[in-house]
Amino acid sequence: MIKKAVQQIMIGSVCKTEENTLNVLNSIKSAGYDSIELNGFMIKPTPFIVRVLTKAAGMPTGSAGKFDWKSLVKKSGLEVCSIHEDLGSIENDIDSVINEAHSFNTKNIVVTGMYRFAYNDKNEVKKLVQRLNKAGEELKKNDINLLYHNHNVEFVHFDNQQSEYLQNCPYSLLINETNEEYVNFEFDSYWACDAGVNPLDIIDILSSRMRCYHITDRGSRLSSASITPIIKNDSMELGCGNMNIASLIEKAKSCNTEAIILESHKNWIDKNPVKSLELSAKYLNSKI
Template sequence: MVYKSIQQFQLRQEFGSEKQALAVLNKARELGFEQIELNGFMLQKMSLGVRGLLRISGMPLGKAGNLNWKELISESGLGVTSIHQYFNGLEKEPEKSIEEARNFGTNNIVLTGLQKFDFSSLDNVLALCESLNKIGERLSKDKINFLYHNHNCEFLKVDNEKTAFDIILEETDKRYVAFEFDSYWPAEAGCDITKLMNQIGERLKLYHINDRGNRPSGRTTSILKSDSIELGYGNMNLEKYIEIALSNNVEAIVLETTKNWINNSGIQSMELSARFMNKYVR
């Protein structure tokens, strides 16, 4: 069985109180989602720095860090797909992330991304792979799966033939490092998504789904800006990508649209995308 899941970050504006949060989690259940994917930084009070960076990026947070997520998820009946964690914490204090994963009943920890890292440097990427293998091996001792989540920075070329993502695939140990593949970001980088998903193959444990398109109305200029958009409203071949994900026995397909929502509402965006998920993910 493959689970339909939604990323906690998509619903962040609705987390103003326990009551509001439970209502939106229940709404997700009603729409057909069986699981939610959590972020470690949203399960605790966030620093002003994190809040500031997200606000500058056009993705302000609600009050998620003030809420009792263990109780909320229990009441909603949603399962937990995985927890996204930062690299420094996983490298220096993996026990904290392991304990948090156990507390929420998941055996998947995902590296959420790297800040200020040079993905165009082969030496840097090789050193990263060594660290990823060490983290994955440590987590495996406690029966926790370690997954790498890509953005678009991994598709920088380290030479005239290979990207950083190619190196990560080649140099990480498949026993210890799996993947949560996000097809939006390599599409934004101009990559062949089908080829990438087939390269990942059985190491594809979770699939982050999003669409890419435009939302203007009325007259437009000659060139439109693309952004994330609800499933089926963009131009990505999501049906094909879902087919590949299912053929590799992914545990869950996770919806995440972080902004550019219809009517600026993560809830309405979830409702539209849920129709697509329920049609193609069974």
């Protein structure tokens, strides 16, 4: 059975104490999720600048790094489907990453994209392919899978050149030139859609290499009269937006994806991430 999970970043703003964090995790479990996806920078103390940058990006981490996440996850009854780590941490201290994965009983480490990276430079992306293959090979020796998580930037055209659909872009190169024995994918359909790509096409291409699937809906929430006839798109609870979520879930199931992981950073109903994930769970539970 495919796992239903929540990305830890969703709950960062409401994890004020260990006691209230356990209540949040219990709410996730009660809503019907069986797993959580953790972030390396949220389960251990991190530099101040990291916390500032994540908050500025709309992803507050709260005080999470001070908590005993092993105990909290165990008490809640949730599993850990995967852990997000940056590639530099994997390369510089792979033993710690391996030990972390084993301690949380997960086999999936996810690279979450590269910070300040020239994705439109083909040579730089080719170097990234080599780094991913090397890191994935080392993790595989310890029975851990390396997955790559996309955003929208992987779908830019190299050197801003004209190109056919899904050609001459970083994501195609990452798929075609990484070694599938060592590198697979955690596909995020929201960011593909944001880049103007049909996410169903990407899932067809990835097929069994899509080990995990990040999901959120995309649309607009209007609470009062708009000044103009245009309103801003943002993430939405599942079934409340305009993405073909039902077909995406069915496609993910047909690929034997291990986990469908909910993630949205903001624009939550009533500005409450717990209410938001509970509403999305109702939709997700009806499809899985």
